[in-house]
Amino acid sequence: MATIILLKDITKTYHLEAIDVPVLKRVNLSIEQGEYVAIMGASGSGKSTLMNIIGCLDRPTSGEYFLAGINLTTLDDDELADIRNQYIGFVFQQFNLLPRLTSLANVMLPMIYADVDRSQRIEQATEALAQVGLSDRLQNSPNQLSGGQQQRVAIARALVNHPALVLADEPTGALDSQTSQEIMDLLTELNQQGTTIVVVTHDVDVAARTKRVIRMLDGVIVENTQASIDFRLKN
Amino acid sequence: MAVETLWSNKVRSGLTMLGVIIGISSVIAITSIGQGVQKATELKIEALGTNILQVLAASARTGGISQGAGSASTLTWEDAQAIAKQVPAATAVAAFLYSPNIQVVRGNVNISTTGIGTDLNFPRVSNIQPQQGVFFSQQDLDIAKPVAVLGSKVRDDLFAASENAIGADIRIRGKRYKVIGVMESKGSVGPQDMDDRVYLSLTNMSAEIVGNNALTGVAINGFLLESSDADQLESAQFQVTNVLRLRHHIRPPQEDDFRVTNQVDIIKTFTSIMGSLTLMVGAIAGISLVVGGIGIANIMLVSVMERTREIGLRKAVGATSGAILNQFLMEAIVISSIGGAIGIGLGIALAFTAATLFKFPFVVPLWSVVVGFGLSLIVGVLAGGIPARNAAKLDPILALHGE
Numbered sequence: 001m002a003t004i005i006l007l008k009d010i011t012k013t014y015h016l017e018a019i020d021v022p023v024l025k026r027v028n029l030s031i032e033q034g035e036y037v038a039i040m041g042a043s044g045s046g047k048s049t050l051m052n053i054i055g056c057l058d059r060p061t062s063g064e065y066f067l068a069g070i071n072l073t074t075l076d077d078d079e080l081a082d083i084r085n086q087y088i089g090f091v092f093q094q095f096n097l098l099p100r101l102t103s104l105a106n107v108m109l110p111m112i113y114a115d116v117d118r119s120q121r122i123e124q125a126t127e128a129l130a131q132v133g134l135s136d137r138l139q140n141s142p143n144q145l146s147g148g149q150q151q152r153v154a155i156a157r158a159l160v161n162h163p164a165l166v167l168a169d170e171p172t173g174a175l176d177s178q179t180s181q182e183i184m185d186l187l188t189e190l191n192q193q194g195t196t197i198v199v200v201t202h203d204v205d206v207a208a209r210t211k212r213v214i215r216m217l218d219g220v221i222v223e224n225t226q227a228s229i230d231f232r233l234k235n
Numbered sequence: 236m237a238v239e240t241l242w243s244n245k246v247r248s249g250l251t252m253l254g255v256i257i258g259i260s261s262v263i264a265i266t267s268i269g270q271g272v273q274k275a276t277e278l279k280i281e282a283l284g285t286n287i288l289q290v291l292a293a294s295a296r297t298g299g300i301s302q303g304a305g306s307a308s309t310l311t312w313e314d315a316q317a318i319a320k321q322v323p324a325a326t327a328v329a330a331f332l333y334s335p336n337i338q339v340v341r342g343n344v345n346i347s348t349t350g351i352g353t354d355l356n357f358p359r360v361s362n363i364q365p366q367q368g369v370f371f372s373q374q375d376l377d378i379a380k381p382v383a384v385l386g387s388k389v390r391d392d393l394f395a396a397s398e399n400a401i402g403a404d405i406r407i408r409g410k411r412y413k414v415i416g417v418m419e420s421k422g423s424v425g426p427q428d429m430d431d432r433v434y435l436s437l438t439n440m441s442a443e444i445v446g447n448n449a450l451t452g453v454a455i456n457g458f459l460l461e462s463s464d465a466d467q468l469e470s471a472q473f474q475v476t477n478v479l480r481l482r483h484h485i486r487p488p489q490e491d492d493f494r495v496t497n498q499v500d501i502i503k504t505f506t507s508i509m510g511s512l513t514l515m516v517g518a519i520a521g522i523s524l525v526v527g528g529i530g531i532a533n534i535m536l537v538s539v540m541e542r543t544r545e546i547g548l549r550k551a552v553g554a555t556s557g558a559i560l561n562q563f564l565m566e567a568i569v570i571s572s573i574g575g576a577i578g579i580g581l582g583i584a585l586a587f588t589a590a591t592l593f594k595f596p597f598v599v600p601l602w603s604v605v606v607g608f609g610l611s612l613i614v615g616v617l618a619g620g621i622p623a624r625n626a627a628k629l630d631p632i633l634a635l636h637g638e
Binding site for chain 2: 058077078092157161
């Protein structure tokens, strides 16, 4: 199995006026291809900062980060944008669809920045929307879709460039429990098809659906459990 | 919600564009109209000849009280005839007496026009000839015969295009006049419409329409004097002034009771006034373009703030800062160039309408189109560029989480 994420001694320190506030303290973590991982922790635990660093939206103060074998520490901002485009698919709590665009156009968006030509964009986006079960909603704008459907569009957008990693930040945070189940089912299904998924959540039920739980507290990883079948059945 | 956003975006883009459209179309329309009017004036005055002096009766003084300029009591036909004889630089003199508002009636058509009573030299000196029929003859003048020569507009107002005006009867002040001629069309010179006139013989005009109010002889409003060429005009002016002072017993520093103007001075004055007017109005239009630009900048700035989430998302899915900058710049360029194109079209249309309506040559100065379009593009790019740079610099994390 190839290692998708390798974090070596990652620290992140914010400078607030004269005081240094350490948010991540020498975090070491590796995630293999095909894993389904939950990162948990209370607010202030550093889990959001960790997610931003994994998602290449932020840089560590020190330490090294290898994504699919590439050392990201040396890359500039534009190269990081390309990494996000090619290797990472984001799913957000608030979906973050562009309200003026159709489902299809929303899903096509990442491919615009990948310089994919238009006919192929349409083909790939249609395929991704079929994968999340929205073949009949290609031309609808987000306001014509339910919350669950909107999140499915967002997941299709995350998948469309065939990323090495799907990074989901509280993907069910804005959904009711029934819809949440459906979205988690979809993520499980995608994982079974081979997609590496990292979910950041504080919801135990969501974490229970994953195969491994990483728990953060005060900037360090305090628990890194391979969830047992028993644990998952229990919940 | 999304529909609202969509609509607000449409309205927003529309309003931004409107700023550019108004700015550019006013720049173009105003400069075009200004130049057209200026050109028309130059043409007309050139057509009138640059070797013409105009002598007008000035305020008559009765016991030191001014009676008002142009009151027809200080110049007489005899003055004009004396000038023709005694001024060597004068090649022709045409005396005239006018009434700005006379009713001309034909059948049940009743129009108001300017009546000009004059002599045989008028067509030559004014450079206007009968297109149909004839101007009146010396005999008509001698016996104050009730004959009329119509300006082309007056003819068109009174007669259908198919009718023959020559020989027809019209009524002025209840008296019957026979139409003997129709003058060619000359359009307007300054405020005067050369076509909206009816010409009568000076003697008839004086006797029947205006009345004789000079102390001696036939009162006139003034006369036009033609010199052999423009160079002779100055000496003509000098001689006319002296002859009239002598005849009117005026010794400087006494004030003259007449006023001598020459066409060249009129052209110069008019052109310079028109030039500065065009410049001023152009400047106003320029300012409106700048204001439009500030409007674009403002709306682009608001748009960037409203669209932080969109920018954050685009960056998260792989847009570089350059790509975001490009997107916003392109939007600004599209808005300002579409607005610019519409503005140019509208400006030209406005100028054309005005030119057709008020009958002056239709000129669109190329520079106004280039400057207008260039300015709108520059304003659009600057006004869009600064917010675009801010947008490109946005931190995707903050942008994504900011509501």
